[in-house]
Amino acid sequence: MRLLLIRHGQTPANVAGALDTVLPGPGLTELGAQQARSIPQTVADEPVEAIYVSQALRTHLTARPLADHLGLEPVELAGTHEVQAGSVEKRTDEESIRTYLRCMAQWADSDLDVTIPGGERGTDFFARYDSSVQQVFDAGHQVAAIVSHGAAIRTWTTLRSSNLGPRFALNNPLANTGVVVVDGEPGAWVARSWMGVPLDHDEDNPFDGRAVEHAQT
Numbered sequence: 001m002r003l004l005l006i007r008h009g010q011t012p013a014n015v016a017g018a019l020d021t022v023l024p025g026p027g028l029t030e031l032g033a034q035q036a037r038s039i040p041q042t043v044a045d046e047p048v049e050a051i052y053v054s055q056a057l058r059t060h061l062t063a064r065p066l067a068d069h070l071g072l073e074p075v076e077l078a079g080t081h082e083v084q085a086g087s088v089e090k091r092t093d094e095e096s097i098r099t100y101l102r103c104m105a106q107w108a109d110s111d112l113d114v115t116i117p118g119g120e121r122g123t124d125f126f127a128r129y130d131s132s133v134q135q136v137f138d139a140g141h142q143v144a145a146i147v148s149h150g151a152a153i154r155t156w157t158t159l160r161s162s163n164l165g166p167r168f169a170l171n172n173p174l175a176n177t178g179v180v181v182v183d184g185e186p187g188a189w190v191a192r193s194w195m196g197v198p199l200d201h202d203e204d205n206p207f208d209g210r211a212v213e214h215a216q217t
Contacts, residue, residue, distance in 0.1 A: 001137060003189075004043055004145040005153045005180040008058040009035040014176065017092045019085040019100055021149075024057040035177040036062040040069040042179060042196075043145065048072075050144040052136055054081040059147040062177065066145065074147070077135065079128030082149035086119025101170065104151055108158040109166040129156050134186050150174045157182060161191040163199065 009032030013020030020026060028036065043066070051067050051074045053059040063074045083104060088096035099117065106114040112122030129152065136144050150173070157180055158169040174180065178195040191199050 001141055001183070001185065002046070002143045002192075003133070003136070003182045004046060004048065004143070005157065005182065006039065006043075006062070006145055006147045007150045007153060007174050007176055007178050008056070008062040008147060009033060010176045011058050017097075019088055019091050019097065021082040021085045021089060023055050023081055025082075027057050028061050032058070032176060033061070037065045039066045039177055042177070046145075046181075047143050048145050049141045050075065050136070050139065052077050052080070052132075052144065052146045054148055056081050056149070059149070063145075063147040077132035077146070079130075079132035080146055080148045080152065083116070083125055083151045083155065084119040085116065087117040088119075100151075104155045105166075105170050108155055108169045110159065125152075126156070126159070130160075130186065137186055150176075150178075153180055157189075157191055161189045163190050 009028045011020070011026045011028055011032060013026055014032075015029060039062070048066070048070060051063050051070070051072050053063045053074045053076055055076060055078065060074065060076075067074050083100075085091075085100055088100055091097070103114050103116045103122075107122035107125065112126060115121040133146075136146065154169040154172070154174055158164050158166065161182055172194060175195060180194055181192040182189045183192055184190050193199055
């Protein structure tokens with residue numbers, strides 16, 4: 001099957017540069033709402049059969065324009081919310097953000113016993129996210145969209161895609177409403193594109209480069 005992993009639109013926390021992971025969390029800014037309205041055009045070439053969202057309000061609001069366009073009702077997943085920030089929740093300082101990202105870099109390098117201080121362990125994050133992806137797969141769709149979160153999408157895709165190396169998540173940010181495309185099935189996913197940039201490389205030589213540096217402007 002094909003999964004379209006879509007990051008939510010801009011939120012007030014994004015503008016402030018704050019780690020904001022508690023559910024249900026904030027809504028969208030005016031720009032975030034505009035970004036959400038652009039998603040139907042962004043994924044127009046994909047025959048999306050189902051739309052899924054996390055428990056966060058921002059994913060529900062982001063998914064609504066696509067859902068209305070396709071005549072689909074989004075389904076909430078229990079495990080695709082953002083990586084929980086724990087003791088650095090709501091923080092904006094560089095050290096806190098570095099601590100948060102460092103843990104996810106270790107997870108992407110398969111060190112899943114690392115725990116975000118006061119937050120969750122890598123094994124817990126992947127268990128919940130994998131379970132939700134399995135739910136989508138078991139529904140039998142050929143193409144499904146999951147509106148989720150930046151750090152969660154980056155980390156999950158990096159470790160679960162056979163053709164991405166462990167540094168990929170750190171090297172490649174995901175902009176608001178950016179789309180990541182993966183094909184395959186649980187245990188055998190391949191990343192096909194990142195924010196519209198094809199990931200054309202040998203699956204036996206995992207890619208660690210900056211796939212979308214030019215797409216961040």
